Amino acid sequence: MAAVKSRRRGRPRLAPAEADEAPLQSLDRAIALLAALAQSDGVTLTELASRAGLPMSTAFRILGTLQRRGLAECDAGTQSWSVGVETFRIGSAFLRRRKLVDRARDAMQGLVAQCGETANLAVAEEDGVVFVSQVETHETIRAFFRPGTRALFHASGIGKAILAHRTPAQVAASLKRGGLPRFTEHTLVALPALLTDLVQVRQRGYAIDDEERNLGMRCVGAAIFNEFGEAIAGLSVSGPSVRITPEALPRFGPLVRQAADVVTHAIAGRQPGTVA
Secondary structure (H helix, E strand, C coil), X not given: CCCCCCCCCXXXXXXXXXXXXXXXXXXXXXXXXXXXXXXXXXXXXXXXXXXXXXXXXXXXXXXXXHHHCCCEEEECCCCEEEECHHHXXXXXXXXXXXXXXXXXXXXXXXXXXXXXXXXXXXEECCCEEEEEEEECCCCCCCXXXXXXXXXXXXXXXXXHHHHCCCCHHHHHHHHCCCCCCCCCXXXXXXXXXXXXXXXHHHHHCCEEEECCCCCCEEEEEEXXXXXXXXXXXXXXXXXXXXXXXXXXXXXXXXXXXXHHHHHHHHCCCCCXXXXX
């Protein structure tokens, strides 16, 4: 008796002529149309069909199905189409399952491999950041932030990376509770000086904690953004200033920024100023 070939659980049996790679055309077209629809707050049938590369009659039939499922809506007055509320419910299922720490882990391990220093992940709170995860270097002397450790915005690489994407008024409000206490001779304790530094942070895409929290330690941080383009967290590499030298900063900075961008993408976030 011939052995029955097992199939992966969750996959239906395919007809003999049906190949694994063959897309289901109607579903493929519907997804393309929905993706085009999501790029605008309101679009006509003609323009939508053009964007999706579909005949108008086909686009209209698909839109009718999407509308019945709550995935598309049509304004009767303007005859413009937009995504429906059901797309939010479906998208929320992804938002519920996304875990920042889990999705940042690979990027953090990559930073340790590239930079040879400890990688950190912190999230923004009202007056500073809280470190939630760390991947340590194998170096004997290294930075260490126990999960739950807090740092004020102005004396943290990640904190400054986050502040850099707020307006001066928002920065002042964020610092109102914690103030600008001095930790070392390098700490920026005047708001104008901090705002000037934040302009540079925004321009280059990463922040530097140059012994501003602890003497003998440097940190390079970059922001992670949510789906609204808001800086909600950040990645950094930190270590002794004898290893993270001024000469090393131009090399580390872009690596940290790229890693933070990867995490932003992994949590369905977007860079500020880009179209959602």
